[in-house]
């Protein structure tokens with residue numbers, strides 16, 4: 420059963436989750452790069468604005484999701500929403516994703532991030548998980564267990 424973990428991360432939190440679950444599941448990892456500058460105060464402000472407006476962006480990634488049975492997709496929450504990078508990834512790859520699982524990392528309010536991802540993909544993910552930053556270790560442990568159950572039984 421081939422699993423790919425795809426993520427976007429501005430500050431490394433979502434990256435850490437993606438790397439740890441990929442290791443635990445023996446899965447491949449692919450980082451989505453947002454070509455728009457997101458660093459500094461201007462980058463931060465633009466990030467929130469673009470997420471709120473539902474903007475797409477220019478992205479780079481390497482792996483072909485159609486080669487996998489399950490694609491786990493992770494994003495930070497920006498203004499209660501999915502990031503432009505993962506919005507764009509989902510739009511570009513929705514026909515190539517057979518089965519999806521979603522997770523997001525956030526500081527205090529996950530908003531409608533995961534619901535947005537589901538809507539963009541156009542089908543129900545097999546699993547949805549929110550991970551609050553202050554209890555990240557706990558969240559990673561739970562997510563790994565849930566994904567192991569999923570990959571052991573459903574696929």
Ligand SMILES: Cc1cc2nc3c(=O)[nH]c(=O)nc-3n(C[C@H](O)[C@H](O)[C@H](O)COP(=O)(O)O)c2cc1C
Nearest residue numbers: 428429430431432433495496498499525526527528
């Ligand atoms: C532009 C911007 C908007 C954010 N909006 C929210 C939000 O609405 N709710 C929340 O809980 N956290 C919000 N955060 C915090 C991030 O979701 C959180 O720190 C996340 O874990 C960062 O992931 P990363 O380190 O992979 O970039 C926001 C962060 C940024 C940069």
